[in-house]
Amino acid sequence: MVIVAAEATVVVVVVVAVAAAAAAAAAAAVLDQRVKAFCLLTNCTTVCTSIDIRNDIKNFRKLENCTVIEGHLQISLIEHVTKEDYKNYRFPQLLEITDYVLLYRVYGLTTLRDMFPNLAVIRGRLLFTNFALVAFEMIDLEELGLINLQNISRGGVRLAKNKKLCFINTVDWEKLGVSPGEQDFKQNREENACVNLCQDECTETTVGRVTAGRCWTSSHCQKNLSESELLFHCVSFFILFKLGV
Structure with missing residues (x-):
């Protein structure tokens, strides 16, 4: 009787394991389909080289389809423009930048929320004076608004002399991979x-001695990595697609 019971238990365990594996495979298949659909909808087919946008707002067209x-x-160095002038420049396809992002003296730009809503990774392979993300003397910038940024793989963040910039300390930069010693925030x-009010549902973390909800804007919480898994899978799918795998 004991042997029969033991055998029955083994069968149950095996069945459960097989069912769990099948469920995981099915979930992965669904995710892959969603990823492929997302990539197709966002024209996930273009790798661009370094882009330098300066002097004329029309140069933002260099980012199209990247x-x-x-x-x-x-x-x-973009002057004589207003907030309204940026409404036609939105790049939801942009998911990753392998080196750094530099913003310097761009007038009229108050947020990157609408311009780069899906930017998920800044890798920092090559840095700008040890920084992967720099906003310096951005006269009208009120928030960064990189609402889907999940990881800064290497390098620090410098935010300096941006007289209107808020929502800096509401971001948990360490969650993005930036240590306190790599954070240069001043003036x-x-x-x-x-x-700097985050929504009640924003995840709380402790930075220094302060435990608080984390957000990029008053209406966009800072997301955990798992919440943007689709974006990372899309990047992986895109790379495999380009390699013909």
């Missing part, structure tokens, strides 16, 4: 002059 920038993205808008 999904991955193999290199850096520099946006600088931005005084924190007590900012209304």
Whole structure:
């Protein structure tokens, strides 16, 4: 009787394991289909080299259809434009930049939320003076708004002399891979002059001695890696697609 019971238990365990494996495989298949659909819908087929946008807002057209920038993205020295002028420049296809992002003296740009809503990875393979993300003397920038940024693989973040910039300390930069020693934040808008309110549902983390909800904007929580898994799978699928695998 004991032997029969033991054999029955083994059978049950095997059946459960097989069922779990089948469920996992089915879930993976569904995810792969969603990834492929997402990539097709976003024209996930273009790798661009380094892009330098300066002087004329029309140069943003260089970013059209770019999904991955193999290199850096520099946006600088754009004057005599207003917030409204940026409405036609949106690049939801852009998922990854392999080097760094530099923003310098770009007028009228208040947020990157609409321009780069799906940027997920800045790899920092080549850095700008040890930094992977720099916003310097951005006169009108009120928030970074990189609402889907999940990882800065290498390098620090420098945010300096941005007189209107808020929502800096509401981001848990360590969750992105940036240690406290790599965070250079100075001469931005005084924190007590900012209304840095995250939604109640935003995940709380502890930075220093402060435990609080984390967000990029008043309406966009900082997401955990698992919440943007689809984007990372899309990048992987895109690379395999380009390699013909």
